[in-house]
Amino acid sequence: MATSRLFRTSAAVVAATALLMSGCSSGSSSPDAHASPGRTTEAGAQRPADDATLRPLPAAIPADLRPYYDQKLTWHPCGVAGFECATMKAPLDYAHPSAATDLKLAVARKKATGPGSRLGSLMVNPGGPGGSAIDYLQQYAPQPASVRARYDMVAMDPRGVARSEPVECLTNPQMDRYTQTDQTPDSPAEVNKLVTAYRDFAKGCQARSGKVLRHVSTIEAARDMDILRAVLGDKKLTYVGASYGTFLGATYAGLYPSRTGRIVLDGAMNPELDSRRTNLDQTKGFNTAFTAFAADCVKKKDCPLGHKNAEDAGKRLAALFKKLDAHPAETGEARKLTESLATTGVIAAMYDQRAWPVLREYLAQAEAGNGRGLLTLSDSYYERDPSGKYANQMYANPAVNCLDLAPPFTGPDQVRAALPAFRKASPVFGESFAWSALSCAYWPVKATGTAHRIPAKGAAPIVVVGTTRDPATPYAWAQALAAQLSSATLLTYEGDGHTAYGRGSTCIDNAINTYLLTGTTPPKNKRCT
Known part of the structure; x- marks a missing residue:
């Protein structure tokens, strides 16, 4: 289930x-994400009011967060040959950072192999939420040799995920x-059994992971990414996020537009939708995919x-x-x-x-x-x-x-x-x-986030990728996110399946690789098969 x-x-x-x-959360630590009551739409869903917008955080790093930005990582060989791992500290609660409650977040990288000059770090996230970025990096990424040659490929398991203070429930x-x-x-008794299962699941999460449950929001994970960017020595974030990773990347751009570099958001989510509309749209998406199958x-x-x-x-x-x-x-x-x-x-x-x-x-x-x-x-x-x-x-x-x-x-x-x-x-x-x-x-913890738009005004050009028959993140979401982000270009894959980069379309791969290597975005309204 x-x-x-x-x-x-x-x-x-x-x-x-x-x-x-062969889902964006403001989090208790981030009052900067302002949301107002919404407008009712299909199936009782709510769309955000016009001023429900994710606002940037101040550009200056607060003094109480400076120790996190100034930390030095100790790297050691790990996993697949050529990879290094480290542990990065991040505050459990950004509103009240304290060394006594710091989180330890797992980080991995594979340095640029050359030839060609190093372009910096390229961070990846496969989505979920809950997918291990480190496992993804080591098993499936980086995509092409041309990108691997010029970037240090980097991944961090987000807070609550895999090696980073993982949430446990059952x-x-x-x-x-x-x-x-x-x-x-099919009956009241079966409804009661389902509800009991949900309650027991939530109680298990509270009992085993109560410390972190209030602090695993997308905004907090995006703030962790900014610490890692700084610790790696990069002035701006270069990032490829897939699926939920697009929400994470868009949230980063919304919070830190001036620190946003080359960003690829593949299989995009739409942060403007509330949870009911998100679920309903995804239901339609899987129906579209099943119809194609x-x-x-x-x-x-x-x-x-x-x-x-x-x-x-x-x-x-x-x-x-x-x-x-x-x-x-x-x-x-x-x-x-x-x-x-x-x-x-x-x-x-x-x-x-x-x-x-x-x-x-x-x-x-x-x-x-x-x-x-x-x-x-x-x-x-x-x-x-x-x-x-x-x-x-x-x-x-x-x-x-x-x-x-x-x-x-x-x-x-x-x-x-x-x-x-x-x-x-x-x-x-x-x-x-x-x-x-x-x-x-x-759920034992009350939601802290609301639906909102992410304009990310002032961000560098961003590439949003949408697949026309994507089951999990319907194509309309990519269109919506590209319209929200002030500097976005929409790249369309006409096909089936979830996400497009690295899945067989030479047209998609070439467009994204060119962007990552040169900063040149695809032509407007570019469509690939």
């Missing part, structure tokens, strides 16, 4: 399996049970969803989910494939069209009573390894999301009222997406 749909790169989902076999067996909870309740599937001989059309394929998938709700499929282990796990497995495959052939195979297996394949996909989404251990992604994810924005629903009655809108957005996924959005209602 996904606590929230993830905003992370497709590689972070798909490469964790055999598929490639034991591994408890998490197994949590992921199997029915997220399409289904239209392709029905043309294949091995399609387990028939050979009629995408709408009929959706009905067949919904029927499979219903069958699994009544009779979970065997998987060869103690866990069975429930409806919720099967739904998550299908969702995981929507992040990258290269997963479609394997999804067809696994859906056929599930139809025949073998749930092992879809369970593998679900495990990849949840970052559960073969030993049964979960990474902290699914704990950090709600911790950030529930702090950055008020919950989309405050109780089951609001979910029920919104179900027609969510079912319209996606006949296949709408109901489960609506109920999974209820989780933040029981």
